[in-house]
Amino acid sequence: MSYLHLKVPPTRDVRLKPCNAYGGSLCDLVDGQKTGCLSANGRAFAQATGCQLTLSMGMAASIPNTVVIYHGPVGCGAGSLALSGQSKESQLARGNDDAVGRVWMSTCLSEVDIVSGGEKKLEAAILEAERRFRPHAIFIGNTCVPAIIGDDIDNVATRLQDRVNARIIPLHCEGFKTRFVATAYDIVYHGILRYLLGSEPERKPIVADDLEEIAYRKRAARTVNLLNVGSMGYVDEVELVRLLNAIGLEANVYPCFTSPEKFVKVKDAALSVSICATHDDYFVKHLQEHYGVPYVLNTIPIGTDNVRLWLLDVADFFGLREEALKVIAAEEEELSRALAPFKKFFEGKTAFVSTGEIRAGAQACMLERDLGMRVVGIRAHHYDEFGEIVFENFKGREDVAINVAANQPFEQVNLINRLKPDVFLGHGNSNVWAAKQGIPTLPIYGPVNSYLGYKGIFEVATRLERILANPNWYRTLGETVDLPYKDTWYDSDPYTYIRQSQDAA
Amino acid sequence: MAALIEKPRFTCPLGGALATVGALPKAVAILHASQGCGGNSIGALMQAAGHTGSGYCGGASIPTSAIGEQQIVFGGEERLKEQLDSTREVVDADLLVVITGCTAELIGDDLEAVLRGYRAVDDGRPPLVHASGAGFKGNSYFGYDSVLKALFRDYVQPAAVKKKGRVNLWGLPPALDVFWEGNLIELRRVLEGIGLTVNTFFTKKDTLPELRKAAEAELNIVVSPVNGVSAAEVFKELHGVDHLIADLPIGAKATASFLREVGKKLALDPTGVESFIKTEQAGYYHFFNRLSDSYADLDFQRYLAIVADTTYAVALSRFATHELGWLTKLVAVTDPTDPEDRPAIVERFQGGLDDPEGTVAFETDTSQVSSRLFERWPKPDGSRYYRPFSPAFVIGSRLDKDFADSIGAGHLSVSYPISNRVVLNRGYAGYTGALHLVEDIFSVLVAKR
Numbered sequence: 043m044s045y046l047h048l049k050v051p052p053t054r055d056v057r058l059k060p061c062n063a064y065g066g067s068l069c070d071l072v073d074g075q076k077t078g079c080l081s082a083n084g085r086a087f088a089q090a091t092g093c094q095l096t097l098s099m100g101m102a103a104s105i106p107n108t109v110v111i112y113h114g115p116v117g118c119g120a121g122s123l124a125l126s127g128q129s130k131e132s133q134l135a136r137g138n139d140d141a142v143g144r145v146w147m148s149t150c151l152s153e154v155d156i157v158s159g160g161e162k163k164l165e166a167a168i169l170e171a172e173r174r175f176r177p178h179a180i181f182i183g184n185t186c187v188p189a190i191i192g193d194d195i196d197n198v199a200t201r202l203q204d205r206v207n208a209r210i211i212p213l214h215c216e217g218f219k220t221r222f223v224a225t226a227y228d229i230v231y232h233g234i235l236r237y238l239l240g241s242e243p244e245r246k247p248i249v250a251d252d253l254e255e256i257a258y259r260k261r262a263a264r265t266v267n268l269l270n271v272g273s274m275g276y277v278d279e280v281e282l283v284r285l286l287n288a289i290g291l292e293a294n295v296y297p298c299f300t301s302p303e304k305f306v307k308v309k310d311a312a313l314s315v316s317i318c319a320t321h322d323d324y325f326v327k328h329l330q331e332h333y334g335v336p337y338v339l340n341t342i343p344i345g346t347d348n349v350r351l352w353l354l355d356v357a358d359f360f361g362l363r364e365e366a367l368k369v370i371a372a373e374e375e376e377l378s379r380a381l382a383p384f385k386k387f388f389e390g391k392t393a394f395v396s397t398g399e400i401r402a403g404a405q406a407c408m409l410e411r412d413l414g415m416r417v418v419g420i421r422a423h424h425y426d427e428f429g430e431i432v433f434e435n436f437k438g439r440e441d442v443a444i445n446v447a448a449n450q451p452f453e454q455v456n457l458i459n460r461l462k463p464d465v466f467l468g469h470g471n472s473n474v475w476a477a478k479q480g481i482p483t484l485p486i487y488g489p490v491n492s493y494l495g496y497k498g499i500f501e502v503a504t505r506l507e508r509i510l511a512n513p514n515w516y517r518t519l520g521e522t523v524d525l526p527y528k529d530t531w532y533d534s535d536p537y538t539y540i541r542q543s544q545d546a547a
Numbered sequence: 548m549a550a551l552i553e554k555p556r557f558t559c560p561l562g563g564a565l566a567t568v569g570a571l572p573k574a575v576a577i578l579h580a581s582q583g584c585g586g587n588s589i590g591a592l593m594q595a596a597g598h599t600g601s602g603y604c605g606g607a608s609i610p611t612s613a614i615g616e617q618q619i620v621f622g623g624e625e626r627l628k629e630q631l632d633s634t635r636e637v638v639d640a641d642l643l644v645v646i647t648g649c650t651a652e653l654i655g656d657d658l659e660a661v662l663r664g665y666r667a668v669d670d671g672r673p674p675l676v677h678a679s680g681a682g683f684k685g686n687s688y689f690g691y692d693s694v695l696k697a698l699f700r701d702y703v704q705p706a707a708v709k710k711k712g713r714v715n716l717w718g719l720p721p722a723l724d725v726f727w728e729g730n731l732i733e734l735r736r737v738l739e740g741i742g743l744t745v746n747t748f749f750t751k752k753d754t755l756p757e758l759r760k761a762a763e764a765e766l767n768i769v770v771s772p773v774n775g776v777s778a779a780e781v782f783k784e785l786h787g788v789d790h791l792i793a794d795l796p797i798g799a800k801a802t803a804s805f806l807r808e809v810g811k812k813l814a815l816d817p818t819g820v821e822s823f824i825k826t827e828q829a830g831y832y833h834f835f836n837r838l839s840d841s842y843a844d845l846d847f848q849r850y851l852a853i854v855a856d857t858t859y860a861v862a863l864s865r866f867a868t869h870e871l872g873w874l875t876k877l878v879a880v881t882d883p884t885d886p887e888d889r890p891a892i893v894e895r896f897q898g899g900l901d902d903p904e905g906t907v908a909f910e911t912d913t914s915q916v917s918s919r920l921f922e923r924w925p926k927p928d929g930s931r932y933y934r935p936f937s938p939a940f941v942i943g944s945r946l947d948k949d950f951a952d953s954i955g956a957g958h959l960s961v962s963y964p965i966s967n968r969v970v971l972n973r974g975y976a977g978y979t980g981a982l983h984l985v986e987d988i989f990s991v992l993v994a995k996r
Contacts, residue, residue, distance in 0.1 A: 087634065090583075093584070114682065116557070117559020121588070121590035148555050149550070217581040217584070218582075218616060223583070475608065526603050
């Protein structure tokens with residue numbers, strides 16, 4: 043499927059035909075996805091979501107020793123203002139003592155530039171980024187405006203590459219080009235594959251040491267690429283590396299928080315291990331095609347079922363199934379003892395889950411199978427061919443509301459009002475709307491907390507128990523805040539404004 | 548506008564307009580823009596503005612037409628109409644404000660036609676105004692003015708007769724002034740103290756019906772030399788109300804001159820004004836002077852670097868010089884300014900700084916603030932008797948923490964962005980606000996005790 047010869051990779055809309063507007067049964071969703079007929083669904087009432095630019099550049103900016111340049115009007119990228127401290131903390135946590143936090147620039151396109159073009163400004167910004175920061179790489183994020191007026195950022199990058207030491211990586215992540223924010227992952231990986239891996243010179247020692255070379259090869263044969271696009275906190279990385287170590291493997295983590303000069307080693311690993319197909323399918327498939335690195339992509343290691351599946355996928359590749367089963371048995375036994383005191387507490391409690399499809403399915407499964415809670419609703423940002431495996435457990439479950447939406451709090455509040463779950467586990471910017479309905483919330487991912495592996499199961503259990511132990515803050519919020527919807531909305535079908543593809547505008 | 552800005556301390560007009568609409572009671576913004584413009588603004592407006600939150604219909608709830616490739620090619624008017632209709636069905640709003648983003652304005656949608664169509668139907672639907680938010684037109688300060696102008700033009704009702712003692716006050720853009728609401732509450736309080744009826748549009752005490760009657764005022768007070776000034780011009784032209792452009796008053800001295808200035812402009816009885824000032828001043832110094840023992844024993848005087856937008860830079864430099872007795876050696880003005888406006892801005896620092904020309908730098912880029920300081924203070928030269936920039940303090944934004952750390956200075960986030968503090972009703976203006984500022988600054992100095 044290689045797209046690396048293209049300057050601009052295809053959007054998810056075209057490549058995977060996902061759906062992001064659906065409400066109904068899981069069965070119809072799975073079938074509809076296969077025929078591709080849900081992909082064109084839209085909404086007659088829509089609310090603010092992210093765009094691929096914000097996600098692309100957020101991911102790029104987490105890579106140390108880089109500068110990101112937003113080529114566009116001044117507001118594109120302003121979301122970074124909330125994160126400048128946090129990025130530094132994430133790097134410090136990984137032992138990067140020189141962490142400086144994210145560095146970004148804007149080319150501040152003005153009305154004059156709309157007429158005369160913005161390429162000169164982009165040139166100036168690249169040279170200034172090189173002069174001020176001497177970064178290893180400079181990511182250029184193209185925004186809506188220069189795409190419409192026809193700036194050629196690839197040409198600028200090519201023209202300037204000889205004049206700067208930094209690798210210039212143009213990213214075509216214009217917001218209007220895709221309805222699926224997850225296209226951002228493909229965009230950044232495309233940039234890494236095309237400009238960092240494709241052209242990075244091999245740094246060979248002047249005097250080759252055969253012994254060292256053999257040792258490296260031997261080690262590489264047992265080393266995997268563990269992929270983190272930013273949704274995994276450091277504690278989760280540590281847990282997954284621990285499990286991989288336990289079956290005799292080593293892991294290097296890419297691409298977030300890893301300095302670009304280390305990326306060249308990605309090609310040498312024996313296997314790429316994804317924790318989420320939504321993130322990594324584009325990257326791992328290209329790594330296999332171009333560099334012969336195979337991959338596993340089935341699931342996210344959340345909950346014992348999916349941790350087992352994930353670890354066995356990896357183990358099977360190396361012929362380590364026996365070792366893995368031993369590790370799993372020991373881990374599951376220890377965990378089950380640790381979880382035993384919580385079981386009674388969670389019994390009969392209901393939960394609602396809302397986040398990206400892979401995490402949503404696996405987390406919902408974990409809540410039921412590991413904690414004994416009952417899941418009453420699952421919302422996924424989008425749904426595509428990779429969702430089926432993690433939603434397996436919910437097939438035929440008519441008691442679970444299935445909604446596909448990138449945020450869209452109006453649908454969420456309608457559902458929550460009907461289902462009244464005991465707790466809501468959601469993505470950033472969606473939790474608050476459940477909280478305003480008086481429902482206690484647990485952020486479903488985050489940079490400092492543990493979610494993955496066996497440790498993640500225990501940690502989520504303790505945090506849920508803590509949150510439910512005193513929900514007063516949420517209750518008070520629910521009683522004292524007004525939501526912006528008319529009373530009639532809560533009596534309406536939550537999916538009133540979903541446009542089926544045949545009548546798409 | 549500049550060729551590039553590193554870590555701009557503001558967002559686009561759309562972001563500024565969103566924050567402004569979000570601060571009006573039960574007003575709802577509808578974005579006619581790309582799908583991500585709202586999402587991108589969320590972090591900038593919420594977490595970076597002292598964790599101010601999504602409010603009534605902000606954050607991920609902002610209704611959006613989500614312009615995509617289809618609308619870029621075929622136009623976005625139909626999609627906007629659909630979104631206006633559905634928003635009316637779902638959302639409970641007293642006022643709707645359509646904010647257009649870059650894509651909508653580039654493809655040339657006929658907004659006026661859509662607005663006319665909406666307004667032609669009289670079925671009790673909420674009033675609708677339009678504010679331009681295209682990113683290429685400026686920054687979020689522009690967006691604040693853009694919404695104010697739209698309101699003054701299409702929402703405020705003309706009033707032939709002006710009411711004595713009634714004033715409007717603005718100039719502090721919500722979110723971009725992280726302390727806007729606390730500041731407005733205090734400024735309203737002190738103006739009420741000298742007998743005025745005050746309309747500040749954006750506080751809990753303000754209402755949309757009152758905003759609608761804003762043209763009955765006899766004076767508009769803009770507490771910023773830059774923000775809201777062009778909106779005041781529009782107000783004057785449409786409604787015949789004059790304006791007074793004042794600096795944001797922080798502390799007893801600045802607030803007293805502010806009140807006297809307003810009193811003079813409105814020809815108020817000076818006895819009433821002076822009597823209020825006297826009472827407030829006594830209350831203020833009653834608390835302010837509690838600091839005296841520690842200030843005297845621990846030498847709390849500092850060299851100061853201010854990194855802030857024009858409004859705050861002017862206000863803080865006066866406060867530091869006259870109330871704290873500090874020595875301001877660098878003022879980095881971080882909002883973009885036209886070179887031809889700069890002499891006038893520097894002039895505003897007269898009385899607040901000994902040497903405005905030598906102290907003020909116009910610097911939008913975070914990493915360059917340090918260079919601006921060491922153009923004004925000798926660089927370390929390794930000599931035994933080098934005089935360091937110490938003891939020092941930096942009043943800036945969250946972005947300036949690294950700079951403060953690099954010179955061993957204390958640091959307090961006062962200017963936008965502030966992601967490392969939570970701000971609720973705190974303000975720094977007037978008497979009450981200045982006491983909060985004193986508490987916050989000196990708490991940094993004693994934090995390790």
